[in-house]
Amino acid sequence: MEVNVVCTFCGSVCDDGIFDTEKFKTKRLCKLGSSKFSKKERIKSPMIDGKEVSYEEAIAKAAEILVNAKRPLLYGWASTVNEAIRLGIILTEKVRGVYDQCASVCHAPSILAVIEEGLPAGTLGSIKNRADVVVFWGCNPMEAHPRHGMRYSISAKGLLVKDRKERKVIVVDVRETRTARQADLFVQVKPGYDYLVFSALRAIISGNADVVPDEVGGVSKDKLIELADIMKNAKYGAILYGLGLTQSRGRDRNVENAIKLIQLLNRYTRWVILPMRGHYNVTGAGEVPAWECGYQYAIDFSRGYPRFYPNEFSAVEVLKRGDCDAALIIASDPVAHFPKEAVKKLKEIPVIQIDPFPNMTTLVANVVIPSAIYGLEAEGTAYRMDVIPIRVKKIIDTEYWSDEKILEELLKKVEELMG
Amino acid sequence: MLITGRTLDQGATVEEKLTEEYFKAVSYVELSEEDFNALNLQEGDRVKVKTDFGEVVVFAKKSNLPKGLAFIPMGPYANQVIDPATDGTGMPQYKGVKAVIEKTDENVKSVKELLEAI
Numbered sequence: 443m444e445v446n447v448v449c450t451f452c453g454s455v456c457d458d459g460i461f462d463t464e465k466f467k468t469k470r471l472c473k474l475g476s477s478k479f480s481k482k483e484r485i486k487s488p489m490i491d492g493k494e495v496s497y498e499e500a501i502a503k504a505a506e507i508l509v510n511a512k513r514p515l516l517y518g519w520a521s522t523v524n525e526a527i528r529l530g531i532i533l534t535e536k537v538r539g540v541y542d543q544c545a546s547v548c549h550a551p552s553i554l555a556v557i558e559e560g561l562p563a564g565t566l567g568s569i570k571n572r573a574d575v576v577v578f579w580g581c582n583p584m585e586a587h588p589r590h591g592m593r594y595s596i597s598a599k600g601l602l603v604k605d606r607k608e609r610k611v612i613v614v615d616v617r618e619t620r621t622a623r624q625a626d627l628f629v630q631v632k633p634g635y636d637y638l639v640f641s642a643l644r645a646i647i648s649g650n651a652d653v654v655p656d657e658v659g660g661v662s663k664d665k666l667i668e669l670a671d672i673m674k675n676a677k678y679g680a681i682l683y684g685l686g687l688t689q690s691r692g693r694d695r696n697v698e699n700a701i702k703l704i705q706l707l708n709r710y711t712r713w714v715i716l717p718m719r720g721h722y723n724v725t726g727a728g729e730v731p732a733w734e735c736g737y738q739y740a741i742d743f744s745r746g747y748p749r750f751y752p753n754e755f756s757a758v759e760v761l762k763r764g765d766c767d768a769a770l771i772i773a774s775d776p777v778a779h780f781p782k783e784a785v786k787k788l789k790e791i792p793v794i795q796i797d798p799f800p801n802m803t804t805l806v807a808n809v810v811i812p813s814a815i816y817g818l819e820a821e822g823t824a825y826r827m828d829v830i831p832i833r834v835k836k837i838i839d840t841e842y843w844s845d846e847k848i849l850e851e852l853l854k855k856v857e858e859l860m861g
Numbered sequence: 862m863l864i865t866g867r868t869l870d871q872g873a874t875v876e877e878k879l880t881e882e883y884f885k886a887v888s889y890v891e892l893s894e895e896d897f898n899a900l901n902l903q904e905g906d907r908v909k910v911k912t913d914f915g916e917v918v919v920f921a922k923k924s925n926l927p928k929g930l931a932f933i934p935m936g937p938y939a940n941q942v943i944d945p946a947t948d949g950t951g952m953p954q955y956k957g958v959k960a961v962i963e964k965t966d967e968n969v970k971s972v973k974e975l976l977e978a979i
Contacts, residue, residue: 451872452872473869473872473873476873477872477873477874477876478876482876482877483879542951546951546952547952547953548952550950550951550952554950582866582867585867585869585872586867586872588869616864616927616930617864617925617926617927617930630927633862633864633930633956685867685955685956686866686956688952689865689952689953689956690954690955690957691954691957693948693950693952694950739951740951752947752950753947753949753951756947756951756952757951758945758951758953759947759951775875775878777937777976778878778936778937778940778972779935779936779940780940780953781914781940781943781944781945782915782940782941782945782979785940785976785979789976798876799876799877799878800878801876801878801879802878802879802937802972802976804879805879805976806976
């Protein structure tokens with residue numbers, strides 16, 4: 443039987459996939475989406491120190507670790523649904539731990555920039571229907587969000603912008619990516635010079651081209667003027683940016699300068715800016731704590747109330763400093779994606795993992811709790827990258843518990859132990 | 862100058878990290894043709910990537926990068942050599958780290974060996 447599937451891989455959360463329940467195969471989805479719904483190795487059963495146990499036993503052990511820890515780190519949350527994240531915040535508050543999420547090593551600098559500048563954003567729908575100029579800055583959707591271009595931003599057929607011919611696509615990057623090969627204009631910037639290029643564009647657009655030198659960050663002044671002209675003359679423009687801005691020199695300041703450029707462009711025409719979010723619900727991992735306690739990441743509850751300070755409470759900083767004595771890792775794999783200085787600490791402390799798949803964190807985890815795959819075996823709500831909530835579906839039955847059920851039981855057990 | 866980032870193959874294997882496919886998808890460095898030839902490399906040769914923060918042995922691949930730029934897919938190999946400082950943001954510097962790259966006879970570690978060595 444063929445049924446509709448909502449993809450739970452990247453932040454595009456494509457809602458038009460088709461899943462064949464007999465063949466266990468998807469149609470319409472990209473390489474990433476098809477891999478998400480293909481059969482692969484799962485964590486077979488809950489485990490304590492490598493020994494197979496029941497869900498109840500594993501959850502009891504996990505609760506004991508969290509309650510006995512002075513300050514546990516509860517990290518991950520990007521590949522799970524809002525309902526589970528909500529319970530995660532309550533649990534972190536209860537055990538007086540630190541809540542942090544995958545954006546911490548992804549779009550956290552965007553969050554800091556938005557706190558300073560606000561976010562003149564639109565939805566992917568508005569970009570599809572209206573944007574006659576799209577600038578991909580430091581992102582490579584052809585590899586990270588393969589259907590984004592087709593559905594919203596490159597060849598998408600919109601209401602007002604009818605096809606690829608009516609849309610100008612510009613790529614700004616340090617290398618000629620697969621996305622750059624689709625562009626009408628490719629602007630190659632030297633690594634770490636994005637901030638300066640934004641400043642140069644702001645100067646040109648505000649009528650101060652005379653102060654801009656002949657070359658900025660490896661880009662000639664002529665090319666900058668060409669780019670500035672295209673931007674100023676757009677009817678509706680969008681900058682879609684990625685980790686090229688947030689993970690390189692300048693980080694949050696790069697994004698701040700990009701937003702300032704958008705603010706300036708909005709004096710002449712209509713422009714929006716959006717981060718290209720990675721995991722399907724990394725947006726929710728920030729939005730849910732924001733509506734629960736006011737902050738998006740790096741939140742410490744050790745005093746019983748939430749405090750936000752990334753320099754101290756982000757996962758990488760907490761681990762590097764050794765400021766936690768246990769960790770619960772859910773729906774992510776920090777052992778594969780954190781710098782080795784942070785991974786070292788994870789090897790030393792008790793680690794609880796909740797995840798459908800074995801990964802590098804499984805190798806250091808003391809308690810492993812396998813979970814159902816959202817979008818396939820469990821349902822819930824996720825925020826697409828433009829903060830539009832989308833319901834992801836349950837298609838097949840499973841013996842695995844959902845993150846929501848695991849956390850509910852874990853919370854009960856913790857409350858029991860704490861009295 | 863070393864940068865890291867996503868690739869299609871890295872993404873497609875990211876939920877199967879203990880497999881050969883994931884190992885293949887993340888244990889290489891892309892170099893410009895000029896740098897590749899200057900190091901006298903053949904496709905599949907191994908190189909040692911050294912930065913102020915660590916070193917790692919990976920396979921070398923030729924690509925269309927500009928001269929002086931190197932790219933390792935995000936993952937455990939890249940994380941041996943990136944800058945862990947977050948400048949107060951929580952975000953390590955995964956892109957734009959100065960690196961020295963040289964040909965080597967040493968083996969490329971498996972994902973598990975890499976973790977054991979930390």
